[in-house]
Amino acid sequence: MYVRCALRSIGGMTHANGEPAGTLPTLVRKPPAILVWLLPLLLAAQPIATDSYLPALPAIRAELGNAAVSLTVFVLAMGLGQLPSGPLSDRIGRRPVLLAGLGLYALAAFASAFSPNMALLIAARALQGLAMGAILVCARAAVRDAYSVVDGAHALARGMTGLGAIALATPMIGALLVEYVGWRWVFVLMGAYACGLLALCSKRFAETRVPAPPGTTVAGNVRIVFGNAAFRAWGGLAVATYAGMFTFLLLSPVVYISHFGLTPTEYAWIPMGGASVYIASTVLCRRLLRRIGLLATVRFGSSMTLVGALIQLAGCAWAPQSMWPLLLGHALYSLGHGIHQPCGQSGAVSELPQIAGRAVAWSGFSMMLVAFAVGQTAARFMDDAASRGAWPMVLPVVAAAVVLSIISFLVLPRLLSPAGEPLTSK
Numbered sequence: 001m002y003v004r005c006a007l008r009s010i011g012g013m014t015h016a017n018g019e020p021a022g023t024l025p026t027l028v029r030k031p032p033a034i035l036v037w038l039l040p041l042l043l044a045a046q047p048i049a050t051d052s053y054l055p056a057l058p059a060i061r062a063e064l065g066n067a068a069v070s071l072t073v074f075v076l077a078m079g080l081g082q083l084p085s086g087p088l089s090d091r092i093g094r095r096p097v098l099l100a101g102l103g104l105y106a107l108a109a110f111a112s113a114f115s116p117n118m119a120l121l122i123a124a125r126a127l128q129g130l131a132m133g134a135i136l137v138c139a140r141a142a143v144r145d146a147y148s149v150v151d152g153a154h155a156l157a158r159g160m161t162g163l164g165a166i167a168l169a170t171p172m173i174g175a176l177l178v179e180y181v182g183w184r185w186v187f188v189l190m191g192a193y194a195c196g197l198l199a200l201c202s203k204r205f206a207e208t209r210v211p212a213p214p215g216t217t218v219a220g221n222v223r224i225v226f227g228n229a230a231f232r233a234w235g236g237l238a239v240a241t242y243a244g245m246f247t248f249l250l251l252s253p254v255v256y257i258s259h260f261g262l263t264p265t266e267y268a269w270i271p272m273g274g275a276s277v278y279i280a281s282t283v284l285c286r287r288l289l290r291r292i293g294l295l296a297t298v299r300f301g302s303s304m305t306l307v308g309a310l311i312q313l314a315g316c317a318w319a320p321q322s323m324w325p326l327l328l329g330h331a332l333y334s335l336g337h338g339i340h341q342p343c344g345q346s347g348a349v350s351e352l353p354q355i356a357g358r359a360v361a362w363s364g365f366s367m368m369l370v371a372f373a374v375g376q377t378a379a380r381f382m383d384d385a386a387s388r389g390a391w392p393m394v395l396p397v398v399a400a401a402v403v404l405s406i407i408s409f410l411v412l413p414r415l416l417s418p419a420g421e422p423l424t425s426k
Helices: 033-043 045-063 068-092 095-115 119-147 149-180 186-202 220-228 229-259 264-292 296-320 324-348 352-378 391-414
Strands: none
Touching: 033 045, 033 095, 033 119, 033 149, 033 186, 033 391, 045 068, 045 095, 045 119, 045 149, 045 186, 045 229, 045 264, 068 095, 068 119, 068 229, 068 352, 095 119, 095 186, 095 324, 119 324, 119 352, 149 264, 149 324, 220 229, 220 352, 229 264, 229 324, 229 352, 229 391, 264 296, 264 324, 296 324, 296 391, 324 352, 324 391, 352 391
């Protein structure tokens, strides 16, 4: 049953449902229990499409050509796919867009498995990225539909804990498939996962989109979304942390397999270790939010990412033949990443509840676009891994950590009180 939250607050306080002052009141219902279980499964479709693929990159490159292009195209398409999916899900609902996305994801995965050349593989991965964009928009918008702003960060953190648990196993599964049956079976695994999730969602995922109050007209153009100060700040946080992590995903196989000489199975332990830290970080995020507040939690995460990036930078400069500074730095960056992702994604749509699909879409597109640009630029310097070492992977991570610190320590305090309450609505 829906309950209209008509109480508004004054002077920077919040609505009765926890929405920031100055936003339109929304219709909030008790979150469906199944969403708690479906959210991590839906979010995990992304690491399954990327992390399980990492150990296969050298094998694909040997057979078809530069496989890094297919990964970056997937990420760019994932961002582009969110732009039409957001407004569409606002109009017709989350459920039909989600089911269509899962179906296209499965078809594209199977097409990738049977691609005879790199051109067709890139095309199939582009379609899979478009589908992944629709899945992400619907999953994140459903959280905004069903939860208040404060509870949304907790819900996303819980979902990302489950995502991390699944991501923990995918690199090793991908490596084993590559070594024993071939890289094409990695895509068969992706398709099978999507088919199972499609069947589950068709039976259990109920529509979460909440209609606007009667007589309310809400515009959702780009100017409104990017004109919102909270969207810019929190969206920038999510963009920066993802850009650094994507650089690792794209370039770490070359660094650790080609430069340091690890086997695909040995390399798989590295993203698995990062996923383990990420899981612990999302649990820590929920506890820190309750104990020290939103702003202090984000600042703690930024401190961890900056320290991790500086350790990697020092390793490249003074111990270029050692993997340990890179591994330690990545662990600390992953710790901060598990805090920034749920907080950034939830905060980006916090003041735009009636156009959550559009806000989620533009936030996600920005993340993918910047990650694509950074990854493509860094990948240009990886052709001679023996001479360049880990520098192309580390420098973008350092830049991301600096941006995160600027947002956390300089920008967000202008929008939030120490407890995390909005100071103003802009």
